[in-house]
Amino acid sequence: MSARPSKIALGFDGGGTKTDCVVLDDEEKVMGRGAAGPSNPLRAGFDAAFKELALAAAQALAGAQLRPRQIHSVCAGLAGAGQRSVVRKTMLFLAHEFPAAFAHVTTDGDIALEAAVGVGPGVVLIAGTGSSVLGRNADGDTARAGGFGRSIGDEGSAYEMGRRAVASVARARDQMGPATLLGEMIPAALDGLVWDQLTERVANHPDDVLPRIFPVVVKAAQAQDAAAQEILFDAALGLSSMALAVIRRLGMQETEFLLAKSGGVHGASAILDGMLDSLVLSAAPRARILRLETLPALGAARLAARLAGDELPATGPPRAMGEPPG
Numbered sequence: 460m461s462a463r464p465s466k467i468a469l470g471f472d473g474g475g476t477k478t479d480c481v482v483l484d485d486e487e488k489v490m491g492r493g494a495a496g497p498s499n500p501l502r503a504g505f506d507a508a509f510k511e512l513a514l515a516a517a518q519a520l521a522g523a524q525l526r527p528r529q530i531h532s533v534c535a536g537l538a539g540a541g542q543r544s545v546v547r548k549t550m551l552f553l554a555h556e557f558p559a560a561f562a563h564v565t566t567d568g569d570i571a572l573e574a575a576v577g578v579g580p581g582v583v584l585i586a587g588t589g590s591s592v593l594g595r596n597a598d599g600d601t602a603r604a605g606g607f608g609r610s611i612g613d614e615g616s617a618y619e620m621g622r623r624a625v626a627s628v629a630r631a632r633d634q635m636g637p638a639t640l641l642g643e644m645i646p647a648a649l650d651g652l653v654w655d656q657l658t659e660r661v662a663n664h665p666d667d668v669l670p671r672i673f674p675v676v677v678k679a680a681q682a683q684d685a686a687a688q689e690i691l692f693d694a695a696l697g698l699s700s701m702a703l704a705v706i707r708r709l710g711m712q713e714t715e716f717l718l719a720k721s722g723g724v725h726g727a728s729a730i731l732d733g734m735l736d737s738l739v740l741s742a743a744p745r746a747r748i749l750r751l752e753t754l755p756a757l758g759a760a761r762l763a764a765r766l767a768g769d770e771l772p773a774t775g776p777p778r779a780m781g782e783p784p785g
Contacts, residue, residue, distance in 0.1 A: 470759025574758025
C-alpha cells in the first residue's frame with residue numbers, strides 16, 4: 460500500500476451563492492472536491508457561512524479519504540474577507556477545523572488571481588452575486604476596486620442587476636417608466652409570486668431573490684426589452700470602469716496581460732460580454748480577456764501550499780498569515 464502524500468493543501472472559494480472546496484496532494488493532483496451553499500459571512504452571517512464551509516470540506520475530505528488533521532495547509536478565499544472581523548473569525552474557525560494546518564484567509568479576488576496567473580501579472584474581474592477587481596503588475600504592485608457589498612455598491616453584479624430589474628417593474632407599475640417584459644417574466648421565474656409577495660421576499664431575503672433574477676434580465680434583453688438591455692449596458696459600464704481603474708493605477712494600459720473574468724455573470728449574456736470587452740480594450744488594447752477556467756478553490760489550495768512552504772511542523776496550531784496589520 461502506497462504512502463499518503465505528506466503535504467496536503469485544502470482551498471475554499473466562498474461566495475454569496477455557493478462554496479467550493481478542493482484538496483490537493485503535494486504534486487498538485489486533485490484528491491477531492493466538495494460544494495455547499497453561500498459562505499460570504501457578511502451576507503449569510505458567520506454561523507451559516509462556517510456551516511457551509513464545514514460541509515464543503517467534509518465532502519472534499521471524504522472524497523480524498525482523509526481526516527482534517529492530515530491537512531498540511533488551508534486557505535479560505537472569501538467574499539467579504541477584506542474586513543478584519545471576517546479574517547479573525549475565519550482564522551478561529553480554521554484553527555478548530557484543521558488543528559495541524561498552516562492557515563491563511565484572504566479575499567475571493569486573491570484566490571482567483573492565483574488561479575489565473577499564479578504569482579505573475581494580471582487582472583481578475585469577479586462578477587457573481589457581488590463584484591470586485593484585483594490586479595497585479597510586473598513589479599508586484601497590487602490594486603483593488605469594488606467589493607464593497609450590496610449596501611454601498613456591487614456594480615455589474617447579479618444582485619445589483621436583479622435589484623434594478625425589480626425597480627424597473629416598480630416604475631412601470633406606477634406609470635413612471637416604460638412598460639417592460641420583466642413585469643411578467645420575473646414572477647414566472649419565481650414560482651408565480653404576485654407583486655406584494657415579491658416585494659416582501661425582496662425586503663426580507665434579498666440575497667435569496669435578487670441574484671436569481673439576473674437570468675431573467677438576460678432573457679428579456681434577448682427579447683429586445685429596453686429596460687433589460689439598459690440594465691446590461693449599465694452593468695458592462697460599471698464592471699469595465701472598475702477594471703480600468705485598477706489597470707490605470709497599476710500602469711498596465713499599454714502592457715500585455717491576462718484579464719480573467721470569474722463568476723456567474725460572465726458568459727451569460729452576449730450583450731454584456733461584448734460591451735464589457737470592447738470598453739476594456741478601448742483603454743487597454745493589449746489585454747487578453749478570457750473566462751477563468753481554473754476553479755478559484757484550486758487557486759486557494761495552491762496559495763495555501765505556496766505560503767506554507769517547507770517549514771511547517773508536522774503538528775501544531777495554525778499560523779495566522781491572513782490577519783491584516785494593526
